[in-house]
Amino acid sequence: MTKAKMIVDKSYKIADIDERIYGSFIEHLGRAVYGGIFEPDHPDADEDGFRKDVLELVKELQVPIVRYPGGNMVSAYNWEDGIGPREDRPKRLELAWRVIETNAFGTNEFADWAKKANSEVMMAINLGTRGIDAARNFIEYTNHPGGTYWSDLRRKHGYEEPHKIKTWCLGNEMDGPWQVGQKTAYEYGRLASEAGKAMRLVDPDIELVSCGSSHTQMPTFPDWEAETLTHTYDVADYVSLHQYFGNRDNDSQNYLANGMELEHFISTVISVADYIKAKKRSKKTLMLSFDEWNVWYHSNDADKEIEPWTVALPQLEDHYNFEDALLVGSILITFLKHADRVKMACMAQLVNVIAPIMTDNLGASWKQTIFYPYMHASVFGRGVSLKPVVNSPKFDTKDFTDVDYLDTAVVFNEENEELTVFALNRHIKEDLVMEAQLGDFEGYRIQxxxxxEHDDLKAVNTATNHPVKPYRNGDAVYKDGVIETKLKKASWNVIRLKLINE
Incomplete structure (x- = not known):
């Protein structure tokens, strides 16, 4: 049996964790909104038409921030279509996903929903077909107290107090040829810089996210970041990253090593951002917003069969298996390893569309396999990210070399006097003995x-059958300053310790 060792000490601090790394995303796409978070005819809908069963699951995840309304959809979206009396709102051809958007749900409804979900709003603006004027009007509508055209219109719509939306994305994936209003790096950089400047004149307290390249395989990456940040560095607080993974070759060992690809992506973007910092002689360090990430490949073939110009039909409805949950755990571990620079992240998406939560229209809701590592990280991963010194056996795959079988992150919550070890055994055939030496944690006990775990890497959860779910009686013991446990093959583990004052 293979063995991995690590050393954990309070002084090995990476950074305070920004809880917004456990954010998510709701786009007007498929059944994310209609039939997902909003279904007025559902027997469990509240007075606003929000599904209460879904709200409870979102609260269980403790999602701190949710990005809205897109995504690809935002690049041709007129935000004004989604405000005011529903009966006056126009139906539109939504070009990104080729559906009909009814606009029965919009900005104010989402702000109401986010409040009930105990989440903040990350709002995206359209820099595809629109620009500075629409952006400044939008933030005036949402954030200005009153006494102007757009703020008084919000008050007329029943919202006396401003929504005070703090975080704004300056467009979405603007280098993608699939994007309505695709831009060159220069075109985007100049537009985003000027839109951001106008928005800050309306509300100086906002945070802005400069749009990064759509993904690492784009021919524009990472030159896009270098060129766009030349223009947006002074106005933006973050640069965005997007990444999706899939096991298309059915090579599970290779699939579970994709944390290495994520590490490389993050390191590259940090390098480019810091180059622009040096070039500008700036004292500001740009942070990272990983505002789209997940597994996405199961539904690709089904989506090709969808008829265009329908309303809220199922799209991108990946039914996740057990190995997908393991990779999601690895992604979250990677974010914690980079807590000094990754300050926001949004699992894309939250309900039905490549999501941890699934629903039936007018029916049940349930937890997909990926729900669990996401929930564990969000609930228990608050505090300070510590840097463990790891000595793990390694493996090679067709795409990666020297991959640790033990993928791990450690979080210390000093206020609650709690220590949490997240540990993934990437070995799909063998258990892994883990020995963790804890320095300076005298008096702590395993809670x-x-x-x-599951014997079948392809096992999935459904509305009526839930084979993939965690249990709480793992065999970890803590004695003489050392945690010892046997991590089951291909397993996600959360070991929680707390100071016991005897």
Missing amino acids: EHIVL
């Missing part, structure tokens, strides 16, 4: 060892 629980949560394990997510």
Whole structure:
């Protein structure tokens, strides 16, 4: 049996964790909104038409921020279509996903929903077909107290107090040829810089996210970041990253090593951002917003069969299996390893569309396999990210070399006097003995060892059958300053310790 060792100490601090790395995303796409978070005819809908069963699951995840309304959809979206009396709102051809958008749900409804979900709003603006004027009007509508045309219109719509939306994305994936209003790096950089400047004149307290390249395989990456940040560095606080993974070759060992690809992506963007910082002689360090990430490949073939110009039909409805949950755990571990620079992240998406939560229209809701590592990280991963010194056996795959079988992150919550070890055994055939030496944690005791495992890497959860779920009686023991446990093959583990004052 293989063995991995690590050393954990309070002084090995990476950074305070920004809780917004556990954010998510709702786009007007498929059944994310209609039939997902909003279904007035559902027997469990509240007075606003929000599904209460979905709200409870979102609260269980403790999602701190949710990006809205897109995504690809935002690049041809007129935000004014989604405000005011529903009966006056226009139906539009939504060009990104080729559906009909009814606009029965819009900005104010989302702000109401986010409040009920205990989440903040990350709002995206259209820099595809629109620009500076629409952006400044939008933030005036949402954030200005009153006494002007757009702020008084919000008050007329029933919202006396401003929404005070703090975080704004300056467009979405603007280098993508699939994007309505695709831009060159120069075109986007200049437009985003000027739109951001106008928005800050309306509300100086906002945070802005400069649009990064659509993904690492784009021919524009990473030159896009270098060129656009030349223009947006002074106005933006973050640069965005997007990444999706899939096991298309059915090579599970290679699939579970994709955290290495994520590490490379993050390191590259940090390098480019810091180059622009040096070039500008700036004292500001740009942070990263990983505002789209997930597994996405199961639904690709089904989506090709969808008829255009329908309303809220199923799209991008990946039914996740057990190995997808393991990779999601690895992604979250990677974010924690980079807590000094990754300050926001949004699992794309939250309900039905490549999501941890699934629903039936007028029916049940349930937890997909990926729900669990996301929930564990969000609930238990608050505090300071510590840097463990890891000595793990390694493996090679067709795409990666020297991959640690033990993928791990450690979080110390000093206020609650809690220590959490997240540990993924990437080995799909063998258990892994883990020995963790803890420095400076005298008096701590194990509270629980949560394990997510299954013999079938392809096992899925459904509305009526839930085979993939965690249990809380793992075998970790803590003695003489050392945690010892056997991590089951291909398993996600959460080991929680707390200071016991005897």
